[in-house]
Amino acid sequence: MNRYQEPIIILVHPQLGENIGATARAMLNCGLKKLRIVKPRDGWPNSKAIRASSGAESIIHNAGVYLNSQDAVSDLNYVIACTARKRDLRKEQADMDNVINGLIDNTYNNLQCGILFGNESSGLSNDDLDFADILLSIPTNKEFTSLNLSHAVLIVCFHWMIKFQLKNRDNFIEPKKTIDQLAKKSHLSQFFDHLERDLEKGGFLFPPEKAPKMIKNLRSIFIRSNLNEQEVKTLRGVISALKRAGKSL
Amino acid sequence: MNRYQEPIIILVHPQLGENIGATARAMLNCGLKKLRIVKPRDGWPNSKAIRASSGAESIIHNAGVYLNSQDAVSDLNYVIACTARKRDLRKEQADMDNVINGLIDNTYNNLQCGILFGNESSGLSNDDLDFADILLSIPTNKEFTSLNLSHAVLIVCFHWMIKFQLKNRDNFIEPKKTIDQLAKKSHLSQFFDHLERDLEKGGFLFPPEKAPKMIKNLRSIFIRSNLNEQEVKTLRGVISALKRAGKSL
Known part of the structure; x- marks a missing residue:
């Protein structure tokens, strides 16, 4: 029995099937299996996504498909949004370590968490961020900031895996009972x-x-x-x- | 003036131009620019590699091309080999943190370092490992270990960047913190x-x-x-x- 709620990766309006497939592969490399897709540009299902997943096609087949990002997060308690752009929004912004530590604490508290990634050309819109609890800007070389979509997902999933394994191995933490449930x-x-x-x-x-x-x-x-x-x-x-x-x- | 020798990424017999291009992009995202390629399967230059580099084509154009991995490492001082397979070799094997810390120490000591990655289907051969000083096995989900080539490179380059930026902060984007005035x-x-x-x-x-x-x-x-x-x-x-x-x- 799972003692935690596995975080969900959410791709908002992704363009290339190859990137969706490579995302699924990267997720499974890191032990994550739950994928949601908001309005994929080239429709769904997408044979290129299945090919590019290189063996992770169960993630593609089980992916939830949604019409907009609000629907895709409606049953979640805690949402992280990956965004490189500076926003004129009063939202908490934190570095990778803090975001991933918070994510793991939340999953151990049985909160359902999701991580939003924007599309290849324009990222997340301000509307996509309405329900985001925290913004994560993946650090990059400031002279070349544009990450491939599956690369961005990989970086976040990999950090999750490393920190999650450490917690499981050395320091398994029982779900806390004092923290109460965040609203859906x-x-x-x-x-x-x-x-x-x-x-x-x-x-x-x-x-x-x-x-x-x-x-x-x-x-x-x-x-x-x-x-x-x-x-x-x-x-x-x-x-x-x-x-x-x-x-x- | 550089105070360090930037590590060199070396792809041994890579198959897909798309992966070579995505590797160049991932490298530049992490501030690394030196690429070497040993016997690319589809010849060189490769237009798919240029397209997939999405703006990092200077890395592709400046890549050194070699006939075998021995030639590709001949002028280096220190070589890391990425390999998932267990080897019957008496080579030091270390985890990511230790490997990257050693890499950074060596670059600061003006040693020229390189990191070898094998091809998409079979990885590095034992011959490719002849000059490797240390073996790195990138951690993955044990039930799905096969990483995309550019993903493997990205993970290593990203860890290099994060640790390197501790020594040289100015060239990288720091996570932004929105601190504005709290109400009285x-x-x-x-x-x-x-x-x-x-x-x-x-x-x-x-x-x-x-x-x-x-x-x-x-x-x-x-x-x-x-x-x-x-x-x-x-x-x-x-x-x-x-x-x-x-x-x-």
Whole structure:
């Protein structure tokens, strides 16, 4: 029986089947088996992906395929986003060691974790980052930063494997009982919908061209809070209560 | 002026141009530029290698091409051989950390070092190992050990870079930390007063004996977000907007 939730690799809108296959191979080299793919450019299934997986095709066959990155993370508790670009977002950014240590702690606490990777040409969009808890920028030579997709995945998976093996071998840690469950991303998403619908009604999201940025900033405040299920419920209660407080305006 | 001799990556009898190109890209991502190729199967130059290098083609153009691995290492001082197979050879075998630490020490002592990688189907032959000082077996999942050639090179180069950057930080990208101004506690306090006054009005803080605990839990959500001044203003705007949304209730 697994005593931990294996992290899930999520490729957002990948272009080349060869890279999807090489990603599966790299994952299995590192002992990771769960792959999700958001809107692969060349459709699905993809015979080039199967060929390039060189024996890891079970990962390709079992990959989940999703329409957008929100759906792909909706049942996860903790999301890491790999991004080389500097973002105008207030999200925690950390180095590889810290990110992987946090990932392993979370998997041992039975949180379902995922790692998002953008596509070959443009990486992750700001929208893809809405539900990300932490941003990871893989260190590179600053004069040549563009990593092949499967190479980026390999670096992260390999670091996971090395640290995970060390933990298993030397220092197996029992799941902690004091840390409580982070809310599922789908419940956060429902909370955001609720909040944003009412903010729209209250004229907050104005002017309209600024609304997407305002929403992003607001969401990032709550993502940073690492809300648990109870807190999400509480905040939905807060919205309703504030509306009732406005009745007599 | 270089204070060290950059290690040289040596591919022995590689088969696919795509892998040679992806190797060059991985090397340059890690700040390594010297490539040697022993008897490439499909001849040389190789247009697929150039294409797959995705911008690292200067490494391909400057690669040295050799007839056998002995020639390719003849001017080197220290040779590491990557091999997954167990060998019946009395050669030192070490783990990644030790191998890379030794490599860096040697480059700083002005020894010219090289790292040998075998081909896609059969790896290095025993003859290729004749001049190897140390054998490195890249750790993998025991049930799926076959690494793509460029992936194997990447893992070694990446570890070299991480350890090397400790000695020479300037050439590499450091993980960025977004540190901006946290809101003054007094402004947080005004925000809390605002929120709690309206929650009281909306009947949220009920029953009264539970109100202090509810307030504590709510405040802790926002404290954990490390709000900056702008975000505190935004959240006060959110309160007002939600009240306006409730006017028509």
